[in-house]
Amino acid sequence: MERRTPVHGHQDRSGGGPLARRPPRTTTYGLVTGSLLLALTLLGCGGPAEPDAAPGSTGAGSREPTAPLPTQGTVTVPPPSTSLSVTVDATGDGAARTYSLACDPAVGDHPDPEAACALLEEVGTEAFAPVPRDASCTQQYGGPQTATVEGTLDGDPVDARFAYTDGCEILRWDALGDLLPADAGLL
Numbered sequence: 001m002e003r004r005t006p007v008h009g010h011q012d013r014s015g016g017g018p019l020a021r022r023p024p025r026t027t028t029y030g031l032v033t034g035s036l037l038l039a040l041t042l043l044g045c046g047g048p049a050e051p052d053a054a055p056g057s058t059g060a061g062s063r064e065p066t067a068p069l070p071t072q073g074t075v076t077v078p079p080p081s082t083s084l085s086v087t088v089d090a091t092g093d094g095a096a097r098t099y100s101l102a103c104d105p106a107v108g109d110h111p112d113p114e115a116a117c118a119l120l121e122e123v124g125t126e127a128f129a130p131v132p133r134d135a136s137c138t139q140q141y142g143g144p145q146t147a148t149v150e151g152t153l154d155g156d157p158v159d160a161r162f163a164y165t166d167g168c169e170i171l172r173w174d175a176l177g178d179l180l181p182a183d184a185g186l187l
Contacts, residue, residue, distance in 0.1 A: 081103075081104065081152065081154050081155045082101075082102060082103035082104065082117065082120060082151075082152060082153050082154055083100075083101070083102045083103075083151045083152055084100070084101045084102075084120075084149055084150065084151035084152070084153065084158060084179075085098060085099070085100055085101075085148075085149070085150050085151050086098065086099045086100075086101060086110065086147065086148075086149050086179060086180065086181070087099075087147065087148045087149075087150075088145070088146075088147045088180060088181055089144075089145060089146045089147070090145050091144060091145070092143070092144025092145060092146060093144075096146075097181075099111070099181060101113055101116055101117070101179075103117035103120060103121070104117075110179075110181065111181045112178065112181075115178040116178050116179045118178070119176065119177075119178040119179055120153060120179065123175065123176070124153070124154070125153050125154070125156050125158065127172075127175055127176055128149065128153070128158050128160040129160075130160070130161075131168040131169060131172060135168055137166040137167045137168035137169070138166060138167030138168075139166055139167070140166065140167050140170070141164070141165065141166070142164030142165070142166075142169075142170045142173075143164040144164070145163070145164050146161070146162065146163045146164075147161070147162040147163075147173065147180050148160070148161055148162070149162070149176075149179070162176070162180065
């Protein structure tokens with residue numbers, strides 16, 4: 001039996017002789033490299049396919065916007081579930097003042113957002129229901145003042161009108177005293 005010498009200084013590591021065959025490394029490396037290239041190719045799918053495609057579009061001629069992906073360091077804050085616009089006309093002459101109010105946290109240019117939000121939590125949307133048509137109300141005139149409250153309260157829509165035109169409307173207005181600002185000129 002003839003003994004071969006290793007070529008170019010390679011030594012046999014398999015224990016089967018100087019030129020015993022070992023599995024080629026390129027097979028393992030090729031599989032790993034191929035898998036990585038395939039994964040990167042698949043991750044690239046779905047991006048803008050056109051040079052003039054808008055960011056957030058799905059490419060391939062589609063112009064439907066997609067939701068932006070969150071980026072590191074950004075926090076998405078949901079809108080407040082209570083956000084109201086309160087308009088008060090203290091004299092009835094059209095010189096109305098509008099206040100904004102949001103709760104959780106209580107913020108806005110309303111004169112007392114904390115008190116108004118606490119009241120809203122207590123009374124809920126029932127305070128914005130109109131006076132029933134068949135209600136018997138005293139016929140007393142409280143003044144020309146009017147108010148409008150629009151927006152959302154605990155996620156529910158609110159669109160209410162207030163006036164001092166009779167006893168029922170006066171009670172309704174007074175029940176929302178911390179919401180309808182005191183500078184409305186009411187006694």
